[in-house]
Amino acid sequence: MPARQFAFFDLDHTLLPFDTQALFCNFVLRRQPWRVFLHAFFIPFALARACRLASTDTAKRAFNAYLWGMPMEELRKLAREFAATSVERWIYPDLRAEMLRHRHQNRILVLNTASPDFYAHEIARELEFDHCIATKMVMGDKVPLLPKLPRGNNKRDAKITAMCADVPGVLELTDEERAKCWSYSDSHADLPLLEFTGNPVCIHPTQKLEPVAQQHGWPILRPARPYGTRWGNVLHMVLQVCGIHSE
Numbered sequence: 001m002p003a004r005q006f007a008f009f010d011l012d013h014t015l016l017p018f019d020t021q022a023l024f025c026n027f028v029l030r031r032q033p034w035r036v037f038l039h040a041f042f043i044p045f046a047l048a049r050a051c052r053l054a055s056t057d058t059a060k061r062a063f064n065a066y067l068w069g070m071p072m073e074e075l076r077k078l079a080r081e082f083a084a085t086s087v088e089r090w091i092y093p094d095l096r097a098e099m100l101r102h103r104h105q106n107r108i109l110v111l112n113t114a115s116p117d118f119y120a121h122e123i124a125r126e127l128e129f130d131h132c133i134a135t136k137m138v139m140g141d142k143v144p145l146l147p148k149l150p151r152g153n154n155k156r157d158a159k160i161t162a163m164c165a166d167v168p169g170v171l172e173l174t175d176e177e178r179a180k181c182w183s184y185s186d187s188h189a190d191l192p193l194l195e196f197t198g199n200p201v202c203i204h205p206t207q208k209l210e211p212v213a214q215q216h217g218w219p220i221l222r223p224a225r226p227y228g229t230r231w232g233n234v235l236h237m238v239l240q241v242c243g244i245h246s247e
Contacts (some may be wrong), residue, residue: 005108005177068143186209187205
């Protein structure tokens, strides 16, 4: 029986040039502008996180306050529309081509992201991934002010733990089989994911990741993106969080 091969993809700044939490926020606020005022709940948590007084998990829970009270059926509908429109517009063509190449070579495609599951799974379906690992948020019938993260933030080593538990065949991969698998990310936080496979690829690597990639001779892809600098990315994020970014 031939060995199973996988291709693992991060999402934010890897498949798309943006942080999808901010991009989805923009998508929602352009349809329900009044929700921008709910950011007032998040601001103290953002300041606390900046001062290292709050964890990333806590800040992530608080960021979603702009969705407070939204019925889950409405949120699911928005997530489906977001995946079908915004994601299709912004995905890097180069990364879309990489996905198609791996699919044609019979690899199993896995989206492994720290993004919230309520839209990450819709993105995975839209892009025809075989599996999706994301940060699970407990919502209930209506979005609570501080959704719980029962498994914490899907980041760093948590990505490996989650996909070994949830994606059939990953835990059983031998070293020889892992050497034939691929992984894609932009971030130093994803070193465990990149080092898990024999073919890591970096997409516009961060300042911490780039020297590691160069040291190991990992391929680096720099597809065209709608900003040229880190501050250009920050500007786009601010516009998205305020709901005034172009769709």
